[in-house]
Amino acid sequence: xxxxxxxxxxxxxxxxxxxxxxxxxxxxxxxxxxxxxxxxxxxxxxxxxxxxxxxxxxxxxxxxxxxxxxxxxxxxxxxxxxxxxxxxxxxxxxxxxxxxxxxxxxxxxxxxxxxxxxxxxxxxxxxxxxxxxxxxxxxxxxxxxxxxxxxxxxxxxxxx
Numbered sequence: 499x500x501x502x503x504x505x506x507x508x509x510x511x512x513x514x515x516x517x518x519x520x521x522x523x524x525x526x527x528x529x530x531x532x533x534x535x536x537x538x539x540x541x542x543x544x545x546x547x548x549x550x551x552x553x554x555x556x557x558x559x560x561x562x563x564x565x566x567x568x569x570x571x572x573x574x575x576x577x578x579x580x581x582x583x584x585x586x587x588x589x590x591x592x593x594x595x596x597x598x599x600x601x602x603x604x605x606x607x608x609x610x611x612x613x614x615x616x617x618x619x620x621x622x623x624x625x626x627x628x629x630x631x632x633x634x635x636x637x638x639x640x641x642x643x644x645x646x647x648x649x650x651x652x653x654x655x656x657x658x
Contacts, residue, residue: 501563501648503529504538504556506549508568508578509628513543521567524630528637529565537561544569549581557621562648564621565637568628570612578625579612586616586623593624593643597636601627604635615640620651 507513507522519541526536538559540552549569556564569578583589593615601608613636615624622644626633 499649499652501532501534501645502537502560503534504540504553504559504561504564505529505536506540506542506552506556506564506566508542508544508549508566510543510575513541520630521626521628521633524634525565525567525626525637528634532641534563544575544577546577546581546584549578550585553582553585553618553621553623557619561621562652563644564618564623565633566623566625567630567633570614570625570627572610572612576612579614582614582616582618582623582625585618587619588617590615590617590622590647593640597626597639600639601632601636615647617651622647622651 505522505525507519511517512519529536538556538561542548542552553564569576594613597613598608598611613625626636
C-alpha cells in the first residue's frame with residue numbers, strides 16, 4: 499500500500515503571505531523520497547480550529563498520514579499539539595520522545611519541542627517542528643515506524 503500524505507503548514511506569517519512557506523515543500527520532497535504520494539497540502543494560521551479543519555480536510559482527501567509543520571514550540575501562538583490532542587483518539591508518545599531525544603544531538607533547544615503523534619480516526623498525525631531542516635530530520639527519526647502504524651490504523655475491525 500502506498501502511503502497517502504497530507505501536509506499542513508501552520509504559520510501566521512506564511513498564511514498571510516509575509517514570507518514563503520518552506521516547511522511544507524521540504525516535507526513534500528521528503529515524502530516523495532520515501533515513496534509516498536502527497537494528496538493534500540494546507541497552509542493555515544496558528545489557530546486551533548484552522549489546524550483541526552486542515553487535518554480533517556487532508557483525511558477527507560484520502561490521507562493516511564498527515565504531517566504538520568509549525569506550532570510545536572513554546573511561543574504563545576504555538577497551539578498545534580493542543581489542537582491535535584483535542585481531536586485525537588490516541589496519542590502515540592513514543593514518536594515525540596524519539597524526535598526530541600535524537601534532536602538533542604543536533605541542538606540543545608530540542609528540549610523545548612512539543613512534537614507529537616496521534617491517531618485521528620484512521621489517520622496518523624505527526625506534528626513536526628516549523629524549521630524545514632528540523633521537520634525533515636524529525637520525520638527521518640521516526641520514518642521506520644510509520645508504515646506499520648498506518649497499516650494498523652487502516653485495518654477494518656472485524657466483529658467476533
